[in-house]
Amino acid sequence: MDPTLQGVLAAIGGFFFVSLMIVTISMICGENKHKRSDSPAGSWDPSKHQTETNFGLSSISVGESASFDPSLNLNRISMQALIDATRNFSRDLIVGDGSFGLVYKARLSSSQVVAVKRLSTDAFQGLREFRAEMETLGKIRHPNIIKLLGYCVAGSERVLIYEFMENGSLDQWLYDTLEGESGEVELRSRLSWQTRIKIVGSLAKGLCYMHNWTTPIIHRDIKASNVLLDSSFESHIADFGLARCIQGSHSHFSTQVAGTLGYMPPEYINGSTMATMPGDVYSFGVLLLEAVTGRRPSLPFPGDDGKEVRLMEWINSMVEQSRYMEMVDSSIVKDEIKESTVVEIFNIGLKCANEKWKDRPTMKEVVEELDKIVA
CATH class of the missing domain: 3.30.200.20 (Phosphorylase Kinase; domain 1)
Structure with missing residues (x-):
């Protein structure tokens, strides 16, 4: 048989085979959908699950x-x-x-x-x-x-x-707006400096407990929306869907990078698939700096020269110029805080968010430093 004709016949045969498979699968899916159509979408019929x-x-x-x-x-x-x-x-x-x-x-x-x-x-x-x-x-x-x-x-x-956490997430308190009685959009009451330090301090204690538990736990997705606040504005770490327990070492091998851009440590972004406790520490450091500046780590904003800059780059530049107080969230009353305390808080955040994972402190050390500040 002519090779060209043979190729054409093979292609036609393959086409009909694939078409037959698609029709068969569609019929099966249609039958399953029909079986489910007796109940409203999103509902559950308990009578079928005794x-x-x-x-x-x-x-x-x-x-x-x-x-x-x-x-x-x-x-x-x-x-x-x-x-x-x-x-x-x-x-x-x-x-x-x-x-x-x-x-x-x-x-x-x-x-x-x-x-x-x-x-x-x-x-x-x-x-x-x-x-x-x-x-x-x-x-x-x-x-x-x-x-x-x-x-x-x-x-x-x-x-x-x-x-249930009465005060929602830290993310909501930092950025959400509310609709007033007149229908106008207004900012949610902003958190005071003392409340923000209380939030990051209690968060550090929860993370320290996880890292020092009998079988250490790596959260892998520490961020503002995963920090829930109770009626007293104590932190509660939430969303453990990416968390991993680790056995015998301080890392967990994963086939894919996990976390949220802006909070992810550089070693994750650069291709490392090892989930580590220093990775959590980095994310905590970024969150601490986010909490006191009121700026999202993942979104660029105009710097002094008008060019777009991201949070960590901006903070490092401002620290070089010793402009600590200027970085504090503009909604915070500056007269109520000491510049020396602000410097200490920024230094803790920057140590945690060190690009070299070996130079980051442990969460136990972070808790001790924060306790000294609020004592």
């Missing part, structure tokens, strides 16, 4: 279906109870957007107000975060780490229930 019990929070052991360490003894809540508590996951109750899932404010049948994170139903992302949160928050308890109250496993659904 293993779920509508009892609010109660302590039971996690079975194999939960896909993580069965030795953990955690609280479980039914999907129907969550639907009732969130009004079927109403958008009106969304209070945050965590990694791989939305967070809702909910009131359980016991009248307890909680935060409910409904993870992505993506088989990989949702399950990975679910396991990470369980393997970390399911084991540790500290006043400055968000408390995991319970969970829900129902079909492909993975839901985590946490204590």
Whole structure:
């Protein structure tokens, strides 16, 4: 047979084979979609999952279906109870957007107000975060780490229930605006210098506890939106979806870089896939400097010469000129703070955010330095 004709016939055959596969897959997907169409989008039919019990929070052991360490003894809540508590996951109750899932404010049948994170139903992302949160928050308890109250496993659904933080996130307090009674947009009441130092100090204590726990935990995504504030403006570290426990060393090998631009240490950006405690320290240093300057680390802004500059570059330049007070957030009353204290705080932040990871302090050393300042 002529080679050209043979090639044409092979191409035609391949085309029909691929077309047949696409049609078959479409029919299967259509059938599954039809089966699901009996329930409203985003809702859950508890009658099809008799293993779920509508009892609010109660302590039971996690079975194999939960896909993580069965030795953990955690609280479980039914999907129907969550639907009732969130009004079927109403958008009106969304209070945050965590990694791989939305967070809702909910009131359980016991009248307890909680935060409910409904993870992505993506088989990989949702399950990975679910396991990470369980393997970390399911084991540790500290006043400055968000408390995991319970969970829900129902079909492909993975839901985590946490204590609710009345004052939202540090990110909201630094940057969010509110709509006043007249309809005009106005700035949220800004945090005082003392409150900001209290926030970073309590954050440092939570991170120190994690790094010095029996099996050290690396958070890998310390940033302002993952620092939640209670009614007293104490920090609670949240969102452990990227966290890793480490065994026998101070690093964890990962196949991909994790974190948020602006907070990521240079070794991560330059291609290192080792998640380390010094990496967390760097992120903490950037966050500390962000908290006292009121400037996002990831967004450029005009420098003195009008050219765009980013936070760390700007701070290093200002420090060379000893212009510490000028870097403090303009909303803070300068008369209430000592310049010597401001210098000390900036120096701690810069030591943590040192580009050389070996020269960064430990979080234990950071806590000790901050305690001396506020004493």
